[in-house]
Amino acid sequence: MAGLDITLIGQSGIRWLVHAGMSRTGREPGITLTDGGVKALMDAPIETDWIEDTEGAIFSGDRFLPRDLMLGFAMADELVGAGVTPGTTEDQFRREFSSRPDPWNPGFQHTQVEVDSELSTFTPRRLSVQLRDAPDMEMKQDPYSKRVFQIAYELRAAQPLWESKKDVSVFTKSGSGSGSGFVTVSNPADTACRHTWILTPGVWTLPDPSWLGAPGHRAPAGEFASRTVMVEVKASYGGLRITRERRKLHASTLTGQNALSAMGGKWIRFDIPPHTPPTQLPISVTGAPSSGARAEIHMPRLWTRPVGMEL
Template identity: 35%
Template sequence: MYSSPLFESAKIEIQGCDGSGTWHVHGIGQGSRGVYLGEGQVKGIYDAPTLTTWVSSAHQSGGAMKRRKRLVRDVSLGFHISDDRTSAKWGAIESAFRQCFDYREDDWDPDSTLARIDYISEQSGLRMLDVQLWEQPDFNPDVDPNVQGYSNPIIPLRAGQPFWYEEPKTSTWSTTGSSGSGFVEVENRTDVPMAIKWIGTRGNWVLPDFSWTGRKGHRVPGTDKLRGRDDSARKIIMPPIGTTQGGFTVDLDPKQLMVRDAHDTNLLGQMPVPGRYFQYVIPPYTPRTQLPVSVTNAPAGGAMVKLVMPQLWTRCQGMELAA
């Protein structure tokens, strides 16, 4: 079996979209189910793909970058599928492994997921990437693979969300009274801007929406460089959350409704200050910082708010800020 210096001390596993369990394809345990990665057939797993747009004025020497866009990530993985180390026949192994991947989530299964690549390294631990087929696999054997008991398909995969991710971190504040104030802790140790999510219970909430400034590892609330204004003490008054709403979620992920209740009803139109919405993500390499929160008119038993912090990375390992 192939062991490349590229993956030395790393382990790569495939989690099938069909619930077939774990396929160990590189590192300790590779090939235990008859499948392992091919030499020179692993492409697209490191830096997240990026497109930059540049402009140049009529009399300017050179140019200037105006925009950076993160693109979908295309990954190409070649696998050796062989029945020489298992009791199963090649056809059964190949068929089961092919079912690990699909073009989309199952239209009829509400609990379906995409296939996932797990990359486990000594340096960075477990990072994951959700992938799906974007075209048919390249598989054109010269001879009958049933006779050889071997094949080498190339699987073309695409990650619509191009960043490797870890399990999100959370920070919670609560009160047993009808009102109160306190702090939740935020931190972004990754190299990707963090679109945070707030999840809260009933009450009248005031949440922070701070701008940030400072060098990597030393970010603090301060003047926003891009907007040119200081929103380091900016707060958002939430709509009153009562029995009808049941709770609320604030999500800075642009693919989601920014403010919704527990029933996924859009609450943006009910914001007490029209046009005053959440604007600021948490910059990469932001150290632990206390964010103030407060609530009034909470029900009997008190109130709780949780800050969810996604952990996204441009690479499958590394990019941690050096101490």
């Protein structure tokens, strides 16, 4: 059966299947999304900028905004099992959400909305959410005596894009000395891929091309089609992480120390465009230690929708 399965992965790690649009086995938790109670689950919000003049306007850019969504739930204690104290299920579910991180828990993870579908190849996709406002419980009658709860959660996803499993391409060289080869990059998603390199000690020449071409036919091209960046990873670093992700240090050791000096004044400049097919890019290393060398390129998959939009 085609459709969407929607699961809430709570802060405790418990999975709450709240909508089963595909055939599945297993007992439901007594909680389901209400009809008409879901808002802003599909497209990520954007804001466009325009420069106006006497002949109209010229597009100057756009940006994704935080996603504010609402999920309405119906909860029935008697569906969970006999002997359940009224309100137990609702109370446990409420404790899966918070408006802020837990500063005492180093492994804290905000609640995630997970959407799985047979309509997509790259699935499931997840969105991390936190409370934007207090949940609104319907109180037209006493829900504890009726043992049925209607409650709406107003949530915010600070990062509004849905994330599917990232892809990783690896180049390895055994033993000391020099070596060369290829990594395979791609981006089936409908937003640009801000990739991350993880490197072991050695002097690396990394590919950083500009791209051109229609969706599905992107290829290294243009003024910087053959651009590379040389990076020296010292043994004292233990390893180096270079990332295009915003709000993160561009180059750091694997322990989080600033290592911008390793870049020699250069930066990895180009994202992998949306809808880029698998493409091999050359990579090389010199001065590898006797244990060999390894380079990984990590490619997150970020989508404007929880389903579809694929290459």
